[in-house]
Amino acid sequence: MTDVVIDVPVSRPTLERPQGDAGGADSLATTLYRAASRYEDFAEEATQLGDLHSSWWGDAYDAYQAAAGGASDEHSRMSDTVRRVGRAVSAYADNLRVHKRTHDDLVEAKAAADGDRTQLVQDVQAATDVTEAHIAALQQRASDLDGRYRDLVADHDALQRQVRDNEDTLRQAFVAGTSLTSALSADGGIPSAAQTAMGRYGAPGDGATPEQVAAWWRGLSEAEQEAVVAAYPQRIGGADGLPASARDEANRILLEDDLARLEAKEDDGTLSELEQRMLENARKTQEGLEDADGFTDPTTGEEPGGQLWLYDPSAFDGDGRVAVALGDLDTADDVAVMTPGINTDMTSTPKYVGDMTNLYEATTYQGDGSSVATMFWLGYDAPAGPFDPATIGTGTAEDGGARLADAVDGLRASRSDDPANMTAVGHSYGSTTTSYAAVDHDLDVDRVALIGSPGTGPADSADDFSVGTDNLYVGRNSRDGVAFFGDEGAYHNPGGLGRDPSYEDFGATRFEAENIDRSRFRNYDDDHGAYFDTDSESLYNLGRIVDGDTGDVNEAPGTTDPWWRWADDDEGERDPSSNEPGRSDTRLGGP
Numbered sequence: 001m002t003d004v005v006i007d008v009p010v011s012r013p014t015l016e017r018p019q020g021d022a023g024g025a026d027s028l029a030t031t032l033y034r035a036a037s038r039y040e041d042f043a044e045e046a047t048q049l050g051d052l053h054s055s056w057w058g059d060a061y062d063a064y065q066a067a068a069g070g071a072s073d074e075h076s077r078m079s080d081t082v083r084r085v086g087r088a089v090s091a092y093a094d095n096l097r098v099h100k101r102t103h104d105d106l107v108e109a110k111a112a113a114d115g116d117r118t119q120l121v122q123d124v125q126a127a128t129d130v131t132e133a134h135i136a137a138l139q140q141r142a143s144d145l146d147g148r149y150r151d152l153v154a155d156h157d158a159l160q161r162q163v164r165d166n167e168d169t170l171r172q173a174f175v176a177g178t179s180l181t182s183a184l185s186a187d188g189g190i191p192s193a194a195q196t197a198m199g200r201y202g203a204p205g206d207g208a209t210p211e212q213v214a215a216w217w218r219g220l221s222e223a224e225q226e227a228v229v230a231a232y233p234q235r236i237g238g239a240d241g242l243p244a245s246a247r248d249e250a251n252r253i254l255l256e257d258d259l260a261r262l263e264a265k266e267d268d269g270t271l272s273e274l275e276q277r278m279l280e281n282a283r284k285t286q287e288g289l290e291d292a293d294g295f296t297d298p299t300t301g302e303e304p305g306g307q308l309w310l311y312d313p314s315a316f317d318g319d320g321r322v323a324v325a326l327g328d329l330d331t332a333d334d335v336a337v338m339t340p341g342i343n344t345d346m347t348s349t350p351k352y353v354g355d356m357t358n359l360y361e362a363t364t365y366q367g368d369g370s371s372v373a374t375m376f377w378l379g380y381d382a383p384a385g386p387f388d389p390a391t392i393g394t395g396t397a398e399d400g401g402a403r404l405a406d407a408v409d410g411l412r413a414s415r416s417d418d419p420a421n422m423t424a425v426g427h428s429y430g431s432t433t434t435s436y437a438a439v440d441h442d443l444d445v446d447r448v449a450l451i452g453s454p455g456t457g458p459a460d461s462a463d464d465f466s467v468g469t470d471n472l473y474v475g476r477n478s479r480d481g482v483a484f485f486g487d488e489g490a491y492h493n494p495g496g497l498g499r500d501p502s503y504e505d506f507g508a509t510r511f512e513a514e515n516i517d518r519s520r521f522r523n524y525d526d527d528h529g530a531y532f533d534t535d536s537e538s539l540y541n542l543g544r545i546v547d548g549d550t551g552d553v554n555e556a557p558g559t560t561d562p563w564w565r566w567a568d569d570d571e572g573e574r575d576p577s578s579n580e581p582g583r584s585d586t587r588l589g590g591p
Helices: 022-049 059-126 132-176 192-198 210-218 222-231 233-237 244-268 273-293 346-365 395-414 429-440 481-485 524-528 537-547
Strands: 306-312 321-326 334-339 372-378 421-427 447-451 472-475 509-511
Touching: 022 059, 022 244, 059 132, 059 222, 059 244, 132 192, 132 222, 192 222, 210 395, 222 233, 222 244, 233 244, 233 306, 244 273, 244 306, 273 306, 273 321, 273 346, 306 372, 321 346, 334 346, 334 395, 334 429, 334 537, 346 372, 346 537, 372 537, 395 421, 395 429, 421 429, 421 537, 429 447, 447 537, 472 537, 481 524, 509 537
Parallel strands: 334 372, 334 421, 421 447, 447 472, 472 509
Antiparallel strands: 306 321, 321 372
16 A cells, blocks of 8 residues: 555544533523513503502693603613613523533534545555445545545534524624614614614515515524524514524514513512413413423424414403424424314413324324424414304304315415425314315415314315315214204205315215223313324324325224204224234224
């Protein structure tokens, strides 16, 4: 080998760990949020103190009222500024955590490259009589290793740039609210870069379409993106067309703000009735999000993480709007969007995150290796219960259907260059809502699955659905009392919510969904709420539908209508079997 030189690349780069303490920044943000709450409380109190006209009038009262009003306005603006700075600190902390995880990944990748380099050097030094093929192999290893080091250098440079941008965005937020004049201004605490970015065409909040919002976002630099997330989390967190990662970051900032601000008011005993509901909503959202973040997929051993795609704790008079996903909505190959039904509000978040965890597991366990994201979407005002007048009407479902279609359009626009295989799942009244989306608003999904449905709203048959007959699936437990409210055929329409999609002439594909623990008598809680249970036929089939492997769905015969009584359902006579992933009696398909 005296005439042959193997150019072994040098180890590079020297990795610099991002400085800073994310936990300390979080503590500062909490302090700022609580301080903002104090300013807000004073502003409200000053307004009330200024209204004493019933017991005091005259020039002195007019002067007092003007002073109180001025104090209220100033403290209100100060509250806004301090809150904006707090949100900037929260964003800084969240980004710092991401940057440190990225650094750790780079350390691991460089250690692997260095190990391969050491082995290459040893192999070169040990080589004596070698063939041309052996020399070529050594040269290829050296070339591949050089490529890995070049990638590490590029990734490290990008990380350092992101770290600098993160620190600069925080610095700008502090500078923008430093002086009393700036702190009391309408834009106090908002960096100029964020204000400039939000003034460009396509920015959310000015009537832009999801496609225009998506194009606007792609036109921003990374630093500008981080700046607008920190400065305008309310507009970013609910903007259709933006990446789920951006919405998640913005909504987590809002969640942290609400928890700190409302808990401070709770300590002071100044919470209004609406604020009390908002605080409960925020706490349940945090609980569900922590469950999603802490989930480990037993099939892959990976932690897909959670995403807070929608967060609005004051909507619908305190029922709230929320959407939490398990997995990455920006990159997942298979995406499910599940719409729940009655008795659902924001406090239900942990329960439905659990259901989405089960659906995620069922999809990945017997899937083809595709990545998965499953999202619980409560973006409409679901009826409060069986005695809510909205439950027996379709108005709420009609409104929810329009909202659901818009949400899916937003998801589609955010990844127009990499469309997901998407399934809409509607449970209970949520199936009626999903039906309106798919019939009246051309819901842009690949498949629809309706479970425990009390009726399909405007649809007369499966042909009316945007996905077509072949892509409409129905799960109905034979002992599910809610499913009896759909129109069974030519004569039965007890609920007024539309046709029963499990009826054989409707044209949908019905799948097995019996509860293996069913009792002799129909039980609303056990059977209507069991569609996402582990060890269930329904969960197995839903996993196959979301994965797109519909050939392995276990089909069931539709119901029939004898016209003089309730519909006949042969599924009620069949012995259910377990389809829980990992069990020895799991059926992988077929009858």
